[in-house]
Amino acid sequence: MIAHKREPVLSVRGLSKMYGKGCPSCQTLTGPEFNNNVCPVCSSILALHDISFDLYEGEILGIVGESGSGKSSLVQCLYFDQDATSGEVYLAHYNEGKDNVLNIPASKKRYLRNHLMGMVYQNPVLGLKLNISSGGNIAEKLLAADLYIYEEIRERGKKLLEKTEIPMYYMDEIPKKLSGGMQQRVQIAKALANNPPLLLLDEVTTGLDVSVQARVLDLIKALQQELQISMIVVSHDLGVIRLLTNRTLVLKNGRLVEVGLTDQIMEDPQHAYSQLLVHSML
Amino acid sequence: MLKVENLSKEFTMHIRGGKKIVTLSDISFQVRKGEFLGITGPSGIGKSSLLKCIYRTYLPSGGNIWYLSGEGEMVNLATVDDHKILELRRSEIGYVAQFLHVIPRVSALEVVSSALITQGVEPKAREERAKELFRRLGIPASLWEMYPSSFSGGEKQRLNIIRGLISKPRLLLLDEPTASLDPVSKREVISLIQELKKEGTTMIGVFHDYETLMKLADTQLDINLKKCKEVCV
Ligand SMILES: Nc1ncnc2c1ncn2[C@@H]1O[C@H](COP(=O)(O)OP(=O)(O)OP(=O)(O)O)[C@@H](O)[C@H]1O
Ligand SMILES: Nc1ncnc2c1ncn2[C@@H]1O[C@H](COP(=O)(O)OP(=O)(O)OP(=O)(O)O)[C@@H](O)[C@H]1O
Ligand SMILES: [Mg+2]
Ligand SMILES: [Mg+2]
Ligand SMILES: [Zn+2]
DSSP: OOOOOSSEEEEEEEEEEEESOOOTTTTTSOBTTTTBOBOTTTOOEEEEEEEEEEEETTOEEEEEOSTTSSHHHHHHHHTTSSOOSEEEEEETTSGGGTSOGGGSOHHHHHHHHHHHEEEEOSSHHHHOOTTSOHHHHHHHHHHHTTOOOHHHHHHHHHHHHHHTTOOGGGTTSOGGGSOHHHHHHHHHHHHHTTOOSEEEEESTTTTSOHHHHHHHHHHHHHHHHHHOOEEEEEOSOHHHHHHHOSEEEEEETTEEEEEEEHHHHHHSOOSHHHHHHHHHHO | OEEEEEEEEEEEEGGGTTEEEEEEEEEEEEEOTTOEEEEEOOTTSSHHHHHHHHHTSSOOSEEEEEEEOTTSOEEETTTSOHHHHHHHHHHTEEEEOSSOOOOTTOOHHHHHHGGGGGGTOOHHHHHHHHHHHHHHTTOOGGGTTSOGGGSOHHHHHHHHHHHHHTTOOSEEEEESTTTTOOHHHHHHHHHHHHHHHHTTOEEEEEOSOHHHHHHHOSEEEEEETTEEEEEEO
């Protein structure tokens, strides 16, 4: 039996992200009660406020919420694309989870990104260099993860394309010439290049054809079952969340309104907003 | 092995002005290891809700659900954290829903065999076991690679049952597992359940059909008028 450790791979405590200077009223005058994340006093955006959760090994956590609720900001803070304003983040694979990685030096953060995490962006432009070959994009991530031998890089690149069901002749093709679905696959291959224990997926299937979506979802599901990677899946599509995730966080105006087992969130949502979200999708 | 104490469940419908629906109130019963508890009661009384509370698809509003796990740990399924519930679902608590929640775009074979992945069963062995059960319940080979969304009601239900049984859970929750089956598959499902019971699986099953209930259940819980009484069959 696969042992699922009872310690979190990722622990997030009191994470907040403010765009703007902020003032004492930001916290008290924004949130679900005000249906707003913009402070009426100083106009700062409180994209995330006081978010806490744990992600366990092999678990897939869904993040849902309306547009602007803070989903992308959350994964981007975890991937260090954005600097969190405050809070604590612990990764079991980094110094046994003892350090708040929000406070470690930039070089160490780069190390974490390159060795312990993979990210797939909603917009391939953010995740890929569109004018470098697909193989080159993957190689870049491998180089960053300290793999320097050409043959090995080429070999691992091939394996990744295979795994993500990308025809081999695309290896030397630039992503610009590929379809949206193929670009997402190259992003996934790149994100998996360093065998990360944690994979972040931001709206991977949004904007794709339904049939292409299906294949990308199948791929993610298969990879998860095979590799048992812990994942965070951001999506506004509850079907995707139901298909892929074990647990779900519901965000609204930068606040965490509910967290629970995915089937419980779908069938017995507790918070008024979660009920609205689920019922509007039925 | 399972002891339910004063379980209650009410739904607060915030989107309908905070209206409350009381579905279960003050339900208590226990199930011993290896026992089959049959649950009966009129439609809408809360039978499915009771199973969903035990599986934690529904969050109980009050009471306790004490479960003695395979590792000898006493766990309150009503309140324990989600991670523990997921762990138990992976390794020892199974559930066959009244209606199959079809996972889109996953083949029948995968739907069923994937239930064995977390138990570390090899892919070949997983498929073999799945195919064996398909044959027993008369799912034709032509359907194995198909998506279940296109299956008939009875085929879906059989698939659902196979998925729930294949991993041989320690505690199995069955919600009307034979409701839309033809007599032949029904007999086969009943004998599968009986085999599993012989191997020691503890079960709680909801049945409309008294005959099936009599064949399977050791004890019976009748939920009626929001009260419940325990009768021995
Ligand atoms: N770089 C930025 N500068 C200023 N404000 C930003 C920035 N990025 C995001 N925001 C604001 O932060 C809030 C949260 O944005 P975020 O992108 O996290 O939302 P989201 O939940 O991912 O939405 P969507 O579903 O539309 O992708 C929004 O109000 C957004 O306008
Ligand atoms: N998720 C839910 N939200 C709101 N009300 C619910 C929900 N689930 C069940 N109920 C209500 O609780 C009551 C009991 O439903 P349940 O499905 O448990 O009945 P049942 O005894 O299984 O009925 P049947 O024999 O018809 O399957 C019903 O009135 C139902 O409308
Ligand atoms: Mg976003
Ligand atoms: Mg029912
Ligand atoms: Zn302010």
